[in-house]
Amino acid sequence: MSDINYKIMAEIGVISEDKAGWKKELNLIAWNGRAPKFDLRDWAPDHAKMGKGITLTNEEVAQLQTILNEMNLK
Amino acid sequence: MSDINYKIMAEIGVISEDKAGWKKELNLIAWNGRAPKFDLRDWAPDHAKMGKGITLTNEEVAQLQTILNEMNLK
Numbered sequence: 001m002s003d004i005n006y007k008i009m010a011e012i013g014v015i016s017e018d019k020a021g022w023k024k025e026l027n028l029i030a031w032n033g034r035a036p037k038f039d040l041r042d043w044a045p046d047h048a049k050m051g052k053g054i055t056l057t058n059e060e061v062a063q064l065q066t067i068l069n070e071m072n073l074k
Numbered sequence: 075m076s077d078i079n080y081k082i083m084a085e086i087g088v089i090s091e092d093k094a095g096w097k098k099e100l101n102l103i104a105w106n107g108r109a110p111k112f113d114l115r116d117w118a119p120d121h122a123k124m125g126k127g128i129t130l131t132n133e134e135v136a137q138l139q140t141i142l143n144e145m146n147l148k
Contacts, residue, residue: 013141015134024134026141040114040128040138052126054114060089060098064114065142067087067100068135 008047009036021045031055082121083110095119105129 010028017023022042029039038061041053056064084102091097096116103113112135115127130138 012145013137015137015141016131024128024130026138042128053128054098054116054126056098057090061142061145063087063089064100065139067089068139068142071086071135 005032006030012038015040022051029055079106080104086112089114096125103129 007030008027009030012026012028015024015026022044024040024042027039027041028036030036038056038058039053040056042051043049044051081104082101083104086100086102089098089100096118098114098116101113101115102110104110112130112132113127114130116125117123118125
């Protein structure tokens with residue numbers, strides 16, 4: 001995945017961290033110079049490597065928030 | 075990806091749909107007979123094909139909800 005060009009514009013939050021130090025994070029990332037999108041993905045310590053993940057537009061994040069709040073998880 | 079064994083235990087919500095009918099969905103999926111986990115992923119119409127995505131534990135979904143609510147998106 002090293003030839004992908006990306007820039008982490010904002011680190012919004014860490015969702016979890018495993019024993020090996022990999023973190024599941026929500027960030028704002030500009031991929032290949034395009035407009036930044038929300039990005040939910042696993043990262044190695046110091047963002048040295050990235051795992052599989054998913055990008056989300058503002059509308060998608062708002063819809064995800066609505067769905068999660070309707071699930072009344074807590 | 076056809077040799078992966080999965081079962082969609084619950085379709086929780088559709089986050090978005092593109093012009094080709096692919097949907098970004100939040101589901102509860104049991105992968106390879108393991109305990110179901112939350113799963114955020116793109117799907118072709120009728121779940122005929124799956125795209126890249128991410129699995130989330132109950133704790134991770136709760137933490138994601140907290141982060142999203144703190145962002146006051148609306």
